[in-house]
Amino acid sequence: xxxxxxxxxxxxxxxxxxxxxxxxxxxxxxxxxxxxxxxxxxxxxxxxxxxxxxxxxxxxxxxxxxxxxxxxxxxxxxxxxxxxxxxxxxxxxxxxxxxxxxxxxxxxxxxxxxxxxxxxxxxxxxxxxxxxxxxxxxxxxxxxxxxxxxxxxxxxxxxxxxxxxxxxxxxxxxxxxxxxxxxxxxxxxxxxxxxxxxxxxxxxxxxxxxxxxxxxxxxxxxxxxxxxxxxxxxxxxxxxxxxxxxxxxxxxxxx
Amino acid sequence: xxxxxxxxxxxxxxxxxxxxxxxxxxxxxxxxxxxxxxxxxxxxxxxxxxxxxxxxxxxxxxxxxxxxxxxxxxxxxxxxxxxxxxxxxxxxxxxxxxxxxxxxxxxxxxxxxxxxxxxxxxxxxxxxxxxxxxxxxxxxxxxxxxxxxxxxxxxxxxxxxxxxxxxxxxxxxxxxxxxxxxxxxxxxxxxxxxxxxxxxxxxxxxxxxxxxxxxxxxxxxxxxxxx
Numbered sequence: 001x002x003x004x005x006x007x008x009x010x011x012x013x014x015x016x017x018x019x020x021x022x023x024x025x026x027x028x029x030x031x032x033x034x035x036x037x038x039x040x041x042x043x044x045x046x047x048x049x050x051x052x053x054x055x056x057x058x059x060x061x062x063x064x065x066x067x068x069x070x071x072x073x074x075x076x077x078x079x080x081x082x083x084x085x086x087x088x089x090x091x092x093x094x095x096x097x098x099x100x101x102x103x104x105x106x107x108x109x110x111x112x113x114x115x116x117x118x119x120x121x122x123x124x125x126x127x128x129x130x131x132x133x134x135x136x137x138x139x140x141x142x143x144x145x146x147x148x149x150x151x152x153x154x155x156x157x158x159x160x161x162x163x164x165x166x167x168x169x170x171x172x173x174x175x176x177x178x179x180x181x182x183x184x185x186x187x188x189x190x191x192x193x194x195x196x197x198x199x200x201x202x203x204x205x206x207x208x209x210x211x212x213x214x215x216x217x218x219x220x221x222x223x224x225x226x227x228x229x230x231x232x233x234x235x236x237x238x239x240x241x242x243x244x245x246x247x248x249x250x251x252x253x254x255x
Numbered sequence: 256x257x258x259x260x261x262x263x264x265x266x267x268x269x270x271x272x273x274x275x276x277x278x279x280x281x282x283x284x285x286x287x288x289x290x291x292x293x294x295x296x297x298x299x300x301x302x303x304x305x306x307x308x309x310x311x312x313x314x315x316x317x318x319x320x321x322x323x324x325x326x327x328x329x330x331x332x333x334x335x336x337x338x339x340x341x342x343x344x345x346x347x348x349x350x351x352x353x354x355x356x357x358x359x360x361x362x363x364x365x366x367x368x369x370x371x372x373x374x375x376x377x378x379x380x381x382x383x384x385x386x387x388x389x390x391x392x393x394x395x396x397x398x399x400x401x402x403x404x405x406x407x408x409x410x411x412x413x414x415x416x417x418x419x420x421x422x423x424x425x426x427x428x429x430x431x432x433x434x435x436x437x438x439x440x441x442x443x444x445x446x447x448x449x450x451x452x453x454x455x456x457x458x459x460x461x462x463x464x465x466x467x468x469x470x471x472x473x474x475x476x477x478x479x480x481x482x
Contacts, residue, residue, distance in 0.1 A: 003299060008294075008298050009295075012290075012291055012294055012295070015287070016287060016288075016291065017388055017392060019283070019284065019287050020344065020345055020384060020388055021384075021385055021388055023280045023284070023341065023344060023345075024341060024345065024381040024382075024384040024385045024388075025381070025385070026276070026280070027273075027276075027337050027340070027341050027377050027380075027381050028377070028378050028381035028382065030272075030273070030276070030337070030377075031337055031373070031374045031375075031377035031378045031381070032374075032378060034269050034370070034373075034374050035371070035374040035375070035378070038370060038371055038374065040363070040365075040371060040374060040375070044363050044375075045375075045378060047362065047363070048359045048362070048363060048375050048378050048379050048382070049378060049379075049382045051358065051359060051362060051379075052355050052358075052359055052378070052379040052380075052382040052383045052386070053382055053383075053386045055354075055355045055358055055383065056351065056355060056382075056383040056386040056387055056390075057386070057390065058415075058419060058422075058423075059347070059350055059351040059387075059419065059423065060351070060386060060387040060390040060391065061390065061394075061416070062350075062416050062419045063347060063351070063387060063390075063391060064390060064391050064394040064395075065416055067391060067394070067395060068394075076395055077395075080391060080392070080395045081291060083346065083347070083391060084345075084346075084387070084388050084391055084392070085284065085287075085288065085344065085345060085346060086284070086288060086343070086344060086345070086346040087346045087347065088346055088347055088348075088349070088350070091319060094315070094318075095311075095315050095319075098311045098314050098315050099307075099308070099311040101311075102307050102310050102311045103307070114299040114300075114301045115299075115301040115302075115303050115304075116303070117295065117299070118292060118295050118296040118299060118301050118302065118303050119303030119304075119307060119308050119311070121291060121292035121295050121296075122292040122296075122303060122308050123308060123311045123312055123315060125288055125289060125291060125292050126312060126316075127312065127315040127316060127319045128319055128346075129285060129288055129289070130316075130319065130320040130323040130324075131323040131326065131327055131343045132281050132282075132284055132285040132288070132343060132344065133285065134323055134324065134327045135277070135278075135281050135327055135331075135339060135340055135343050136277070136278040136281045136282060138327055138328070138331070139274065139277065139327070139331055139336055139339050139340065140266075140274045140336070142327070142328060142331040142332065143266070143270070143274075143331060143332070143335075143336055144266065146331075146332040146368055158477075159477055162435070162438065162473050162476075162477055162482055163470055163473055163474070164366055164367060164368070165431060165434070165435045165438065165473075166435070166438050166442075166466075166469040166470045166472070166473035167332065167333065167466055167469065167470060168333065168357055168367075168431060169428075169431050169432075169435060169438060169439050169442060169469045170442050170462070170465045170466030170467070170468065170469030170470065171329075171333070171353065171357075171462055171465070171466060172424050172427060172428040172431060173428075173439070173442035173443045173445075173446050173465040173468070173469060174446050174458060174461040174462040174464070174465040174466075175420055175421070175423075175424035175428075175458070176421075176424060176425070176428060176443050176446065177443055177445075177446025177447045177449070177450055177461065177465065178420070178446070178450065178458065178461065179420065179421035179424070179425070180443075180447050180450075181447050181450040181451060181454060182450055182454060182455075183450075183454035183455045184455070188408075188417060189417045189418060189420070191454075194414065194417075194418055195418055195421045196421075198418040198421040198422050198425065199421040199422075199424075199425040200425070201422075201425070202421065202422045202423075202424075202425025202426040202429070203425045203426070203428065203429040203432070204429075205426070206425070206426045206429035206430065207429050207433060210429070210430060210433065222362065226358050226362075226426050226427060226430075227426070229422075229425070229426035229429065230419075230422045230423050230425075230426040231422075233418075233421070233422035233425060233426065234414075234415035234416075234418070234419065234422045235415070237414040237415055237417070237418045237422070238411060238412055238414050238415050240414075241411075241413075241414040242411065249414075253454075254454075
């Protein structure tokens with residue numbers, strides 16, 4: 001049997017996945033109890049869970065895609081482990097490719113040397129684990145400092161609202177800017193016609209759904225407006241890619 | 256809704272408990288993660304050459320560790336403590352956990368940096384982490400051959416996955432832009448301007464720039480009483 005997909009590898013995957021699920025359940029239960037103490041309704045908490053599940057489906061399929069892409073070289077189990085815990089779409093690909101390049105290989109070629117496989121596992125792990133050292137050291141301090149700043153700015157609640165919204169908008173703005181004029185290292189998903197149309201579709205559908213929810217008081221639809229807008233925009237990308245000439249659909253600023 | 260705010264200098268017992276447990280789980284996760292390559296090397300009876308691994312790490316660490324510092328500083332105020340501890344263990348923060356948590360807080364009408372926001376963000380990120388784990392596990396065990404074809408660059412569905420980030424952040428941004436359009440334009444323009452000179456700039460760095468631009472722009476507008 002291929003050492004990359006042996007029963008032992010599946011056992012490691014089961015252990016890591018059990019850890020992630022256990023931690024998630026622990027924090028959900030803790031937060032749920034606290035939420036009820038704070039007077040947050042059961043309906044709001046349930047809506048949070050359901051809308052988060054719906055929200056997650058499409059990006060999770062995208063993550064699954066990365067698992068499958070990496071599986072060609074690394075077998076399916078190691079990418080599965082890495083992307084179920086701490087991993088990230090971009091980081092895992094870059095880390096494994098970097099290690100394989102040192103061996104004179106790439107992700108296009110299946111690893112058959114166990115020593116190379118072990119080396120890739122180490123680079124993926126060490127490269128992306130630093131945040132787990134930082135969060136126990138920094139999270140509380142950061143939160144207390146932010147708490148102080150918010151407490152001070154509560155003298156002007158409007159200012160606090162605007163600054164809080166600005167911070168969120170700052171994050172979103174980075175991705176909007178990338179959709180307008182970003183270039184990816186591998187050239188897949190570069191900004192151009194399709195990225196802008198997808199972006200605009202998502203915004204327009206989202207605004208339309210919000211309008212409908214407000215106009216007709218559709219409270220149950222509201223949590224799903226965002227994921228539905230996302231799926232609509234993805235559908236638009238598929239549709240336009242089929243109906244438009246390739247030079248239009250595949251136009252990017254970098255040719 | 257009962258309001259319980261933290262004082263400026265201390266955290267509530269709940270928040271202190273979240274930090275204690277968050278630290279325990281984070282250290283546990285770190286050990287679990289390090290055990291993966293250790294188990295692999297012990298089982299296969301191979302240990303990679305240190306010099307080769309260091310050569311690769313020398314390229315990877317400056318990017319990833321630098322980004323980790325920026326991400327922890329940037330995301331902690333957005334996600335709250337529970338969301339941060341959980342998000343950094345379960346991964347895919349920028350492309351999934353962060354927008355998921357922000358969307359949940361927006362839907363519930365709660366603010367980050369309040370305990371209500373902390374609760375909603377934690378539940379959202381936990382639900383997202385479990386969903387991701389289930390989908391990946393189901394995909395690996397059952398649907399891998401089918402999904403490989405679905406997401407193949409030649410597949411009809413491929414563009415949906417190629418442009419998933421514009422779809423995701425366009426949908427998420429719309430609500431914010433509608434409510435706060437005056438403070439939204441400037442950070443986007445700054446982001447595009449930066450990309451004109453450095454189009455491949457890592458998103459972790461770009462986010463830092465656009466957040467500074469967004470907050471700076473908002474403060475100026477507040478001073479000029481434009482918002």
